[in-house]
Amino acid sequence: MAIGTTTELMARYCATKGRWRHGPRIRDHYGYRVFSDPGVTFRLHRFLYALCWTGTDRPSALFDAAATWLLESKVMLPGLSVLERDIARVRTRVAAHVHRRLVARLTPEQRARLDTLVAVTGDGRQSPLDRLRDGPYLQSGPEISRAIDRLTEIRTFTTGLPELDRVPPGKAAALARFAGAARAQAVARLPDDRRAATLVAFIRTLEASASDDVIDLFDAVSTRMFSNARINAKEARMRSLRDLDSASLRLRDVGAVLLDDSIGDIEVRAAVFALVDRATLKDAVAQVNLLARPTDESYFVELRQQTGAMRYLPKMLAGLDLAAAPAGRPLLDAVDHLRRVHRGEKRRGAAPTAFVPKAWNRQLKTDDGAFDLTGYRLCTLDRLRRAIRRRDVFPVRSLRYADPRKGLLTGAAWEAARPTVCRTVGVAVAGDEEIAKLSARLDLAYRETAARVPDNDAVTITKMACGADLSIEPLDKIDEPLSLTDLHKAIDARLPQLDLPELIMEMHARTGFGSAFTHASEGNARAEDIATTICAVLVAEATNTGFEPLVRPEVPALRRSRLSWVKQNFMRAETLTTANALLVAAHNRIPLTRAWGVRRQWWPEQCREDPRSEAPNAPYAGTKGSYRYPR
Structure with missing residues (x-):
């Protein structure tokens, strides 16, 4: 039956059984399949499962991805509720799989220990979960000690627990966020496996976060201590300038007498004491000895006066589990040495000093040449602060200060990913081939430049005794045209003030x-x-x-x-x-x-x-x- 374009013909066509016969024929002609065809649902579920496992599991994002996959695979779109139910089933399966992988290695004793996190303590007011997830608020040495105590208590729960490397980081982070935001009673009411998996992800993530809190406090407190020492040194220097100037002027007069050739060597002492009496000269020398210091010596003097702010150092070094890159290993040896000193253990040879910069060398010795432990602590503290910022030294468990090499591929994993990575960045897989391409480009650029040098007045090659010297004139300034200046003014005039x-x-x-x-709970606010x-x-x-x-x-x-x-x-x-x-x-x-x-x-x-x-x-x-x- 011919299909017309009028409403009457369309209505007559819809009332016949022909439209039911034409639909499959049209679908088969263009190569489309229905959602219920064998293999379609399986491949869609596999695609959604992989996406949900490695990426986002938001229902809206999964729905859009599923619809796109169906269109690209030439599958007739099912009803909205059908696709929503499929996505819900996949999300449930992924969540259950995450929970199983996290709790598979938990012992009954570890489950019981995790359950105490959400159990209200004897005072009936707060659970360990509520107490431990509250981080430090102040920036002080005692607050660092309290942060270390918090980290130590967290480690009593994490001892022996499985790592989070068996599930994607995003899944573990989502479980940890839920436990960090929900009430302890809500976590306690979860099903057993989900509750255990949530608490494992939370306490492992909290351990890394607590280490970061200690590092943040240490950086703030130590930076303030060194900054205050430098400020105090400058202020002390300004206060002593008047006395130092007075003593220096007296010594200047004495120096002028010594340099006067008209006064004989025998009469020098008499001339000096006639100008400045012995007591005044003695006071001037003592004043210069007291006030005049080598470069940065005043800074170190003021820094030693703030050693009382370092009372947190033994507990912090004992509580932090640190590792180091090759550049930070000498400093890590010094940290281990200080740990042994703080524990009262017998020292194993001389203290490591390979990390000490030249400016700190004088601070490691007392006036009689003995080893200065206070100066060594200050130097280690200063270098540790700088090394953590550069990630030369880092906590073993951390979110923000972790090992920068942690995400790099090595060994077989890199060899497997090398073709994909090289194809993505547009370079050859073989190193020799890429070097050959770069060598050819460099040779071509050199030859083109050398061919233009004789005709370029801005380039001059002068023969010197040590060889040829290349001289290049600076670029001339190009003034902005008036039209561009007017354009800037017109744009500025049209920009609203808000x-x-x-x-x-x-x-x-x-x-x-x-x-x-x-x-974070994926619900509507x-x-x-x-x-x-x-x-x-x-x-x-x-x-x-x-x-x-x-x-x-x-x-x-x-x-x-x-x-x-x-x-x-x-x-x-x-x-x-x-x-x-x-x-x-x-x-x-x-x-x-x-x-x-x-x-x-x-x-x-x-x-x-x-x-x-x-x-x-x-x-x-x-x-x-x-x-x-x-x-």
């Missing part, structure tokens, strides 16, 4: 990026006006001002408790990535952005040509002589 919070709120209104921030709070937290984090300038007690969305709650539960790496993707997508929809993203553009400073090589400036132009504007 505060940063208003700009963030307007961008949310235009793009809706605030909806990408979801609660019940708080009203949550977007305002999210924008306020983003402003506080971006400007590094904290919540104080943004707190408004009369506005529920800007109360301190709301801001802190949103920061703890909504600000995560995955939510920030999703929000940034929304902003980039909105940016790409702007016509000017699309135009810049397609055409090859030259910026003013990139358009200029280098008179030394008479070719486009390579750092700007790149290997192909053009620059693509990054979207």
Whole structure:
């Protein structure tokens, strides 16, 4: 039956049985399959399982990925509820698998010990879970000692527990976030395997986080101590300048007499004491000896007066489990030496000093030449602070200060991943082949440059006694054209005057990026006006001002408790990535952005040509002589 375009013909066609026969024929003609075909569901579940295991398990993201996979595989889309039920089953299977892998090696004694985390103590007010997840608040030496005690108590729970390397880091982090935000009673009511897996992930993650808290406190306290010593040294120096100047002037007069050739050697002493009496000269010499110090000596004197602030050092070195890269191993030997000293053990030879810089060498000896343990502690403290910042020394378990080599592939794992990595970055798998390509490019660039040198007035080669010397004239300044200056003024005049919070709120209104921030429990937030709070937290984090300038007690969305709650539960790496993707997508929809993203553009400073090589400036132009504007 011919199908017309009118409404009457379409209605007649829909009332017949022909449409049921035509559907499979059309599907078979174009190579489509139905969702119930053998193998389709299995392959879809396998795809979703891998995505859920290694990536995100958010239902909305999985639904979009499943729909995309079905369309690319030419499968007829099922009903919404059918796909939602399939995704829910896959998420349940993945969660159960994560829980099984985390608890597979737990003993009954370890399960019982973990359950005490959510059990309320004798006072009936707080469980160990509630108490331990509260980190330090102050920045002081006693607070470091309390942070070490907290870390030690956490380790009593982690002793013998399995590692988290059997599950993806994102899954373990999600379980830890849930336990860190939920009430202890809610965790206690979970099913046995899920509760045990959640507590394992939480306590292991908390151990690394507690180590980071100790490092943060140590960095802040030690930096303040060294900074105060330097400030006090400068102030002491300023206070002593008047007395030092007075004594120096007297000694200057004595020096002038000694240098006067008209006074004989025999009459020098008489002339000196006639100008400055013996007692005054003796006082001036004593004053100079007291006030004049070698370079940085005043700093070390003031630093030694603050050794009382180092009372936390023995407990911190004993409580931290540190490792080191090759550059930090001499310092780690010094830390081990101090640990033995603090424990009262017998010293094994001389203290390691390979890490000591030249400026600290004098501080390791007393006036009589004996070993100065106080100076050694101060030097170790200063170098340890710097080494942790450079990651030469790092905690064994850490989230922010971990070994930078931890994520590198080695051995068989690298050999298996080498082809994919090299293909991704666009280099040859074989090193000799890549070196040959670079050598050819270098040889070509050298020959092209050498051929242009005779005709280039900006380049001069002068023969010197030690060999040829290359002289290159500096680039001439290119003034901005009047049209560009007028354009700058016109743009500045059109830019609106607004505060940063208003700009963030307007961008949310235009793009809706605030909806990408979801609660750690993957549930919908019940708080009203949550977007305002999210924008306020983003402003506080971006400007590094904290919540104080943004707190408004009369506005529920800007109360301190709301801001802190949103920061703890909504600000995560995955939510920030999703929000940034929304902003980039909105940016790409702007016509000017699309135009810049397609055409090859030259910026003013990139358009200029280098008179030394008479070719486009390579750092700007790149290997192909053009620059693509990054979207």
